[in-house]
Amino acid sequence: MEIDYIFTSRRLGFRNWSTNDLDEFAKMNADEDVMKHFPKTLTTKETSEFIDRLQVHFEKHSYNYFVVEVLETGEFIGFIGLAYQTYESEFTPAVDIGWRLKKKAWGRGYATEGAKRCLELAFTELNLDQVIATCTRQNVNSEQVMKKIGMKKVSEFKHPKLKEYPEYEVCLCYEISKSHWSKSNG
Secondary structure (H helix, E strand, O other): OOOOOOEEOOOEEEEOOOHHHHHHHHHHHOOOOOOOOOOOOOOHHHHHHHHHHHHHHHHHHOOOEEEEEEOOOOOEEEEEEEEEEOOOOOOOOEEEEEEEEOHHHOOOOHHHHHHHHHHHHHHHHOOOOEEEEEEEOOOHHHHHHHHHOOOEEEEEEEOHHHOOOHHHHEEEEEEEEHHHHHHHHO
């Protein structure tokens, strides 16, 4: 079956969500290792509601945290993409780049490859001026991806959506501007 991807990178295909993604995504969101830097794993119902929110976001903005599949096999490996964030902070509203991959996909450079491709989308097609990324202070792997894609740390902050979870509340914020990205990718 030929998949109609919105865009691709060298090894990955990016597309919008469908109800057919629920089982794989729910399995991934129930994995304690995958959700280590989040307050809890997600139920199938919570995952379904998350997919609904991502679909609405796509309708409104023409981007979201896209489903990511390996081009060679069509295997679902998680999401990488962009989301418009409006929670209360010194750097929002802003477009955020984020990723979540299943364990089998870890350590293969997929997050970095996909995030670089999403920055290209952000700056060349969506014409954004800046993109941010956030993670918990303990999430060293995500922070490394942020550095690899050219982002710079701008602050540590207490995430307003994590007040009830003190062990996750302190987060890092990284950013990259279109001009910095253009110099590095020109």
